[in-house]
Amino acid sequence: MLGLSNIEILMQGQALQVEWSNGSSSRFHSIWLRDHSPDADTLSPGNGQRLVRIQDLPSDVRIERANALDQNQLELTFGPENKTVIFDSNWLYRNRYDKVRDEASAPAWTGPAITRWGRELQKELPVASFEEASENAEVLRGWLADIARYGVAKMTDMPIESEAICRVVELFGYVRDTNYGRFFEVRTEVNPVNLAYTGLGLQVHTDNPYRDPVPTLQLLSCLENSVDGGDSVIVDSFRAVEILREEAPELFQVLASQPANFTYTGTGDVYLRSKRPIIELGPDSELLAVRFNNRSLGTLTDIPFDHMADFYTAYRKLAEIMERPELEVTFKLRPGELFIVDNTRVTHGRIGYESSGSRWLQGAYADKDSLLSTLAVLENSKNAQEGVA
Amino acid sequence: MLGLSNIEILMQGQALQVEWSNGSSSRFHSIWLRDHSPDADTLSPGNGQRLVRIQDLPSDVRIERANALDQNQLELTFGPENKTVIFDSNWLYRNRYDKVRDEASAPAWTGPAITRWGRELQKELPVASFEEASENAEVLRGWLADIARYGVAKMTDMPIESEAICRVVELFGYVRDTNYGRFFEVRTEVNPVNLAYTGLGLQVHTDNPYRDPVPTLQLLSCLENSVDGGDSVIVDSFRAVEILREEAPELFQVLASQPANFTYTGTGDVYLRSKRPIIELGPDSELLAVRFNNRSLGTLTDIPFDHMADFYTAYRKLAEIMERPELEVTFKLRPGELFIVDNTRVTHGRIGYESSGSRWLQGAYADKDSLLSTLAVLENSKNAQEGVA
Secondary structure, eight states, rough: OOOEEEEEEEETTEEEEEEEESSSSEEHHHHHHHHOOTTTBBTTTTTTTSSSOGGGTTOOOEEEEEEEEEETTEEEEEETTTTEEEEEEHHHHHHHOOSGGGGGGGGGGTTTTOOOGGGGGGGOOOEEEHHHHOOOHHHHHHHHHHHHSEEEEEEEEEOOOOOOOOHHTTSSSSOOOOOBBBBBBHHHHHHHHSGGGSSEEEEOOOOOOTTSSOOEEEEEEEEEEEBBEEEEEEEEEEHHHHHHHHHHHHHHHHHHHHHEEEETTTTOOOOOOEESSSEOOOTBBBBEEEEEOTTBBBBSSSOHHHHHHHHHHHHHHHHHHHHHHGGGEEHHHHHHHEEEETTEEEEEEOOOOOSSOOOEEEEEOOHHHHHHHHHHHHHHHHHHHHTTO | OEEEEEEEGGGGGTTEEEEETOOEEEEEEEEHHHTTTTSSTTTTTTTTOOOOOOOGSOOEEEEEEEEEEEEEEEEEEEEEETTEEEEOOOOOOOOOSSSOGGGSSSSTTTTTOOOOOOGGGGGGGEEEEEHHHHHHHHHHHHHHHHHHHEEEEEESSSOOSSTHHHHHHHHTSSOOBTTBSSSSSEESSOOOOEEEESSEEEEEOSOOTTTTSHHHHHEEEEEEOOOBOOOOOEHHOOOOOOHHHHHOHHHHHHHHSSSEEEETTTTOOEEEEEEESSSOOOOOOOOEEOOTTTTOOOOOOOOHHHHHHHHHHHHHHHHHHHGGGGGEEEOOOTTEEEEEEETEEEEEEEBBBBBOOOEEEEEEEOHHHHHHHHHHHHHHHHHHHHTOO
């Protein structure tokens, strides 16, 4: 619990400064405070949705009076409405925005919720049993938290039956249906519409970069695997991008600032195209997504001539980094096992295999928003049980 | 058909220049040409996927020889591989990238496939009959093309029965399942988890900005509508953004460069959060998406103090533009009617209504990639029938 003191009205009431009991201080704008007022006319008590439009708030809003009711409650009166509301000091501290955006000094920063990894994850790849995750909320919470942090996890003890993969998705979210179906078969086919349906090795890649929005989660489950080879390979592309930025910042910049084109035409019944950069940054330079797929890189037409040679140099360099052994985690899926990757981050591939024996995987797509939502609900419930505010 | 002539090898074989029969000329890099070689070892003849990794191509690739076999065929020999391939000149012309990126001079540019609109669309809102679109590929193609261009269309003559909305999605793609279900009811509820389920007026908005990836299409169908009011309002946010950029370029820049936060907590069983800008631009400044929803704008914590006041000024200005009458198209859905919007672009809202009478809509989400894919397949098929190359 952080108390507040030394409340000061700044800029003729356009802002406020408070000092926290840890000695730091924060400023808040009056318009921000008014827009975030926790009263029932501003935010719906039932569902937290905002009941006012920005135009409903006076543009000349100002703080007329500010008083600490006690160390943990701040009472503010806004003019010209003459509206008084009470803020909780812990809420204010948690949501303070008057801080140095230090991460932004490193393009492609990631927040503390993400741990980038290399080969060292081989020995501690997150894993949970399907049965336990289905029955024990704490096991499920831990598994989802690992996926949020590492972008990958395995699951064991699945029913070895078709479509069981969809039951895994239902533990946390919703299947993303596509032209490949709710789930799809990954095994050697005679006339493959996709190279995934052959015994060829596949360079690590993110799936479906030609789709917009891209599926943000991919699952692959194993029903049969008696072939020589066919091992799965995964690489944390966020780590690869970090290395690219360290070793060649100007090449990193090219991939982040030039749009690539991705295409999939299959057998003529689909024609999927996207135009997105290989490295997608948010407006504050946060690393949001990587699209990397040599099979699906389409005809590059949106990179100006003056940047094309650099683009290829950068793309080659990133591809080389992606194949560095110290970045690779490998494993062989056994029947009843599955792995899930954050498809905006963790690339996956496979070693080629021979046609003797059989290898039968099933794949499915889902989305991260629901996974993170389920994780947050489970965390809230855990914190409530443990008495954490 | 564009022929080529005056072929010239540039930069010691690292690039090539050709002159087209219309008098213009284009340069191509050797690495680009090699990477796009239309031979069966580079691109899979079956599905067009690339069979080589970038590392499989020599980094010192150069054009050794270049000859026009005739006006429409260019034969190139690449060293050091000593590999000869033949390019079609029309393909090369269509995919030339040696052009001035003139659009990029205007931030938030949109390509020629998009027409921004205002109230003038009221009289010519695209519409198709469900029955005709289901039976006639040309009607469906036209309807999908209108959605791609205008971001909105109506559909009439739908079966007035629950879930019929999903059959409309199946005309072109796949339902995006969410915590709201495959489809959801929009009508007045006693304890609404969402303000949409009340009789309140709703400011125009894009749906679910708190979801990442956001659903890129939204559909709303009408089963009953005998209330006073409840008219639908739609606004082309791409037009609104264009106006903002014209009237206040510095405010446009704030919304494009600062991340907003969106939240939906409902009744505690979901906790959806996203961090995305209100105006999303691609790396070449193309306008990709707008997120605008006053109810779901969360606690803004990722905008530095020094930009927060400007953010609010910009947000207020955009909100005011969104409500300019000359931007609004309004209509009242009748039972058996539906409208679909590109949820990355066209905002929708409704006028409030009284509780006498009944208003029952159903909503569903889907994604644009499949819609654009189906459209492209129908266009290819039409062109093939008409003998267009």
